[in-house]
Amino acid sequence: MDNQYMKEVQDAIVHTYNPFPVVLDHGKGAYLYDEEGNAYLDFAAGYAVCSLGYGNEEWNQALKAQIDKLCHTSNLYFHTRTKEAAQALKKLSGMDRIFFTNSGGEAVEGALKAARKYAYTKGTGRYEFIAMEESFHGRSFGAVSVTGHEAYRKPFEPLLSGVRFAKYNDLNSVKELVNEKTCAIILEPLQGEGGINLATEAFMKGIRKLCDDEGILMICDEVQCGMGRTGSMFAWQEFGVRPDILTMAKAIGNGFPVGAFAMTEKVAEFSLAPGDHGTTYGGNPLACAAVAKTAEIFEREDIPAHVRKVGTYLAEKLDELVDTYSCVVKRKGKGLMQGIEMTVPISEITGKALKKGLLVIGAGSNVLRFVPPLIITEKEVDRMITILKEILE
Template sequence: MNKYIEETNSGLVHTYNRFPLVLDRGEGVYLYDEKGGKYLDFAGGIAVSGLGYGCQELNDALKSQIDKMIHSSNLYYNTTCGHAAEELKRISGMDRVFFTNSGTEAIEGALKAARKYAYKKQTGRYEFIAMENSFHGRSMGALSVTGSDAYREPFEPLVPGVSFAEFNNLDSVKALVTSQTCAIILEPLQGEGGINVATEEFMAGIRKLCDDEGILMICDEIQCGMGRTGAMFAYQSYGTKPDIIAMAKAIGSGMPVGAFAMTEEVAEFSLEPGDHGTTYGGNPLACMAVSKTIEIFEKKNMISHVQEIGAYLAEQLERLVQEKDCVIARKGKGLIQGIEISKPVGEVTNAALKEGLLVISARGNVIRLVPPLVIEKQHVDEMIDKLSKVL
């Protein structure tokens, strides 16, 4: 066994099923192990590394900020937090932003904001409707709205008042609405749950239902946001606007940063000083990563690039569906794609690793493809060649 792997296994709590791979560095859309082995990365740090590896402009900005200040605490303002918040407001269409350290924390904040909104409005509402096959994180609150028994059962009882509807079935959502429903939470595209894309009718229906019943709509954009579907945030391609969104992963290009954002209406009638906080959220270094990431995205016209390369990726995956008996269907949008296969998914991901290709799985026997957004067509071709050989 590799010495590093042996030391890690003896020193850490065993909460991850890690691949037998020790990574040392990255360049562009490739990662390299400690012996120099090269891997085409179609996992993207689980949809985190939107700009790939070794983006010099981002690295220079972070190095400059390190020399100035890394942390100051939220007792004071800092010069990067406000600018990052304004940039996220601009690209998301929201009005107020709270910075967190992760996507799970962003979900926690979104749920608290919804509960506090109901409290201040004196509605007495406290229940949430979430979706089956959803994934929102592993803290107690986030688990409570995660639609998977396997994740939830070992930690029950969880937060009360949560029910689960069938994704893309508006009638099943309506059947769960009560006078106590304060919010409906969903991913416009379920990543962990199997690369399931919300229909336009479902998203529009949820928005109308929330408006009619006085319910808040929360969109989890942690994995499908920040350009990955071909829109800056996935909900924007549906012509709808939620009341609260949660984001993380690619907004910081690898720096640990998340955020939840809300409309002015929700901000006015929800969280107040003392209701919610974080020691590290909004720190100068993380916020510099957010601002610089947005700047580079727009400079590189990343949305158009994702639309072009995403369409090419979908076309090549459809070809696998036609050519390989074991490939049942293609799923996804933009550069969050998947193929449902009849073979054991773990065997395929492990075999791909041996071919120098990093891919990950999702529920429903799906190979999940969430590469850096900077990939080009030649990288798609290389991936298809390797994956085709494995399949």
């Protein structure tokens, strides 16, 4: 029945995905269940989206209550959830102004526009961007343009002009690309799709100083690594280098499709004005209810502290795999955004894991990625490791 269902779906939609052979029905905690009731321990969280796991009753009730009140107006009007959600993200992110979008890709688009408008208003004549090799910023036109993977860009070229790519964690390679046209530098503090690559403190601080010295904006893309996943609310906070523009999505809504880009007051003053940028659905009452409740739970339960504790345990267990199995080369990442570089095909591992009731995904060409719900426990880490050992032995 599952295969027939998937065939019917594929016959009805544009086939751009390569789904696993399972039809999911519901979830609870860190587990998902298919139509037959089979359980799957989820170490993918919908690509790092479902931060509070599945079936959180408090979160569910908040959205149900909002549905009964109001789901959509337009951004010509404020609603009761706007202030609540915006203030929550301002507090957690350390930024000054918030613009709500529907996704991470849209957040990146807004960030790029904000940076160019800033340069335009200031009269600098700057318009070029420096991005990083192995980066991933989304699949919309502007986001693909600053994504450092040729496979994502080539089919859609020519893309946005004025984009140059530097080597990640190589400050000199960035400096070599800076010129009088450079508008902004965009990077992920912890690269996700590129293979779980963590920025060094020297690199982050070096980028910040370079931007300050040259009058360039620093954009941090934290769509995947933000909102508690590395052990702080946002990854930039661990480096002590505040970006000028910050993108976020995924975990901020715990599964509801919502994103945002944020900026400092300095950027906001000279950046987007009425009519420059907009969205029909972004920041709608239902999305803001999801953000506000997610943020409330994160603060009250101190989710980042939990991530630091369980993330340390996960790192120890993954290091044991590195020490035990020759096909596991090294561990990468931080908190609950980690990966192991492997010499065997990642698709073989994910396929075998699925049959054993474990959901894991790849990152890059040779990294097995672990981005579970942030409520994951050490017991569930142990279960995941046991399954991996069964596959590797």
